[in-house]
Structures are given as C-alpha cells and as structure tokens.
Amino acid sequence: RGSDVVVVCAQVVMVLLALVWGAAGGGVGVPSALLLAALCMWPMSAGLMASATASAAPTSSSSTPETLGELVQRVRAGLPHLPPVQHTMDSLLDLAARSPSAAMLKAMEWMPELDDGVTSADILRSYGYEAEEHFVWTEDGYRLRLDRVAPRGPERRQPVLLAHGMQTASPSFLVLGKDKSLATMLSDAGYDVWLLNYRGTHYSMVHRNMTANEEKFWKFSFHEHGFYDNPAAIDHVLQVTGFSSVLYASHSMGSTSFMIMASTRPEYNDKILAAHLMAPAGPLHHHRSPFVGLLYAVNNVTQPMVDALHLQHTASFTYRFLRRFAAMLYSLPVPGLHQLLYGFTSTIVGHNREMDYYGLPYFWKTIPSGGSWGEIFHYEQNAKPGVQGFRQYDHGKKRNVELYGSDVPPLYELSNIRAPVHFYLGLNDILCADEDMAYLRANIRGLVGVQYAPDPGFNHMDFFAGRTAHRQVYLPMIKAMGQYAAVPASRHSDGADNALDVGQEES
Helix, strand or coil, X not given: CHHHHHHHHHHHHHHHHHHHHHHCCCCCHHHHHHHHHHHHCCCCCHHHHHHHHHHCCCCCCCCXXXXXXXXXXXXXXXXXXCHHHHHHHHXXXXXXXXXXXXXXXXXXXXXXXXXXXXXXHHHHHHHCCCEEEEEEECCCCEEEEEEEECCCCCCCCCEEEEECXXXXXHHHHCCCCCCCCHHHHHHHCCCEEEEEECCCCCCCCEECCCCCCCHHHHCCCHHHHHHHHHHHHHHXXXXXXXXXXXXXXXXXXXXXXXXXXXXXCHHHHHHEEEEEEECCCCCCCCCCCHHHHHHHHCHHHHHHHHHHHCCCECCCHHHHHHHHHHXXXXXXXXXXXXXXXXXXXXXXXXXXCCECHHHCCCHHHHCCCCCEHHHHHHHHHCCCCCCCCCECCCCCHHHHHHHHCCCCCCECCHHHCCCCEEEEECCCCCCCCHHHHHHHHHHCCCEEEEEECCCCCCCCCHHHHECCHHHHHHHHHHHHXXXXXCXXXXXXXXXXXXXXXXXXXCC
C-alpha cells in the first residue's frame, strides 16, 4: 500500500541519514550512528512491516551488505510515492552518495528550525495562565530554573513541586493542553504549582564556575538531581510560599530523584507533605525494553567511547537532529510520516496506543531537552538482569573505594524514606517491571498507596503524553493529594473557562 511504502521509505531515509551522520563524524561516531540506525528500522508492527516490505522496492537476495549507493537506490525506488518532496529527496540522496557530510548539512538545512526558547512559562501564558520564572542555586553551584503557575488572589495555596523525567523538562507537564495537563489541572484544583528543570536541561545550563562547554559541567547523574537539585528547589519554594512542606509529584527520573533525596538526605522527609511518584524508575533489572536491553549489552563499549570522545552530554547534535527530524515529519504533506515517532518511542517504552502525535503541539518543541550521559549510564548500571537492588553510581573500583569505602557502590537506603509515598504505575510499562516495583514496595517505609492506570495498554510515556492520562492518573492523584492538604475549591468546578489574566512575569 502507498501509505505503508511512505512509512518504510521514511524509515530508510532516517537510517541513511543516521549512517551518513556517523560516517561524517557528526558528533557521536559510527557505533552510535549504527545504534540510531537500528532503532530507526524497528518495525512498528509485524503486520505493517510485512505489508510495507511487500510494497516497497524488491530487496536483493544476496547476503552481501548493501553499499551506500545500493541503499540510496532502494530509497529512490520509493520516491514516486512521495511526490510533494520527490525532487528535494532525490537531490539529497544523490548528494549523499557523493558526499555524506554535505548531505547531512543539506538535510539539516531542509528540516525546519526549532524554537529552543519555548519555556513552561511561555506555554502557560499561551494557555491563558499567569506565570513566573524563578532561579535557584544548588549547593554545588548549578542554577536551576523553576516555572510557577502564578497564584491569583490573596489566599495561600499548598505548593506542589513537579519533577520531570529523563531527557524531558518541565514542559512535559504541559504538553497535553490546558485542560488535560497535570500542571494546569493542579492549578485549577487550587494548588500553587511549581515546575522544576533539572541541571543539564536546556533551561538549567548555568554554573557559577563552569560553562556548559566544559566536560566537568556534565559530571553528574540523577544522583545529583536527588542530592542537590530537589533540596534546592524545595527550599526555594518553601521560602517563597511560607509553607513548611510541599506536595511532590514526578515522572520517571523525577521519581528516582525523590527516592535518592529522601534516602540520602532523610531530613527532607519532613519537608514533604506527600510524594506522588508516576512510573518510579530506579532498579530496571527486570525491564522488558529492547532499547534498555541493547544499551546494557553494549555498555562496556559505549561508556568508554563516550569518555574517550568527551561526549559528556546528550543535549547536542543528536537531539537537535531528532527534534528537527520530528518537526520535518509534521511539516511535510505526507500522511503517515508522523508514525516514525511512534516506531522510535516504542523501542524504548513499548507499544503506545495512547499518545496522540498530532495533538501534542509542544511535545517535539521541548522534548528531548537534554541531560548527561551519566543519567543514562546510571540507569544502565541498575539494569543488570536477574538481580535486585538500587545502587549508587558506579565510578569504577578505584573511585568507588575513594567515595564509598568499597569497590562496589552501596545500595540506596530506601528504608529512610518515611514521607507518605504514592505510586502510580502502568500495566504496559516495560521499564518499571513488577519485580522491580515489588523491591521498592518492600523497602520504602513510607509507601502508603499503589495505583495502576486502568487501561492495560498504559505505558511509561503515557503518564505525561497519554490522551487519557488526565482521567486515569491525574484526577485520582489530585483526589489523593486532598487527603493531605485543604485547598480552596476549584474555580472551574462549574465548567467555567479556565483562563487566568496574564500578568507581569517575575525573575
């Protein structure tokens, strides 16, 4: 079918660009480019791929690997199905066969420019809410940005701090629109909402003594998010609001960071009214993700390669390319191209029928938002199959002895977590497996509730990008928060428009 050929051809194009990029030395080297190429070719479903393969150009029966020129010819065979972009694509492919580096640059010119300046405050104002920007310094010198849904009226509201997942940032709590996003729903319910941006995201890339171009700036994992970033944000929110404790809500790495904070700095349990952790990734030993499995399998190669090439952060060419490629898919008048995004994310989080790629106008403008390789490696280290436990970062035996007094990183003392904790899980979350969640449930002393999204297909990404997350997760969460804090009745309980007057921003 024509639509299937479009998808397959687009996948092949992305593979080609990934390989071209690696060959041209585009910042990650050939091994990482091959990994990206493999991910690009992951089938969206067995049926679709079988149908598309039958419709696409015939493949050679030879076992000899295809040359770049042969791959170009296969892509060109599908171009008649892409008349709106046939000429541009044909020129690009011809250029790729002659000069990979020039083709990569040309492809980047062709793709739409990104507005990297979109912030949570910008999104809130576009929804009709007042917003404030705050900045806070951590103990180790990083400046973090917090975006606040500005309170309206003189009443004091219980503050809620929202902490995002890996490679995302605070806009992840706003991408579902003004009526269905967690941040706006909490504001409408009467809470004082604060959105944190961890170090290393596009919004928190300032340090007192270093620049983001220095390798040592990126020497952190999500351990530092928990040990430094969360405490700094919480103290700032409490100082501004005058409250003695905050409600905490998070997704994935934000949940991981909470567990690290509450276990390594137990005094902060007293500053948490209750923590609501969505998809609390930590130990990943029993995951079912092909992507994580592949990363773990090649960790002995990728980590030394990253160190040798000084590629300490992921907020670079890799993600700029992916985001511009995503923007291109939206801009082309070709049905079905957006499904490439589905194929890519499915390799990481599993089959995703909830995500509406056409309905997330801010998603690919703000995500991925960058971070350190240390975040990825720390998860890899806690993904060893067949074991249990959640350990601190493995720096190598020599450094481990210096830091921990042992050549093996210690387990996090999860029993130190005594603040009330609620888990929100997905039945189709292939990252947060039942066995690993059972380990957390058995060791977190403060755990008081576990709730699964009713839909059996609800996965790891759906907690912030699922079309029905507001019904399956956010409304139950807001109800649970009401057990801990009395807040004013929602101004919009009668169905009135949830727009607020736009006011002056605060720095």
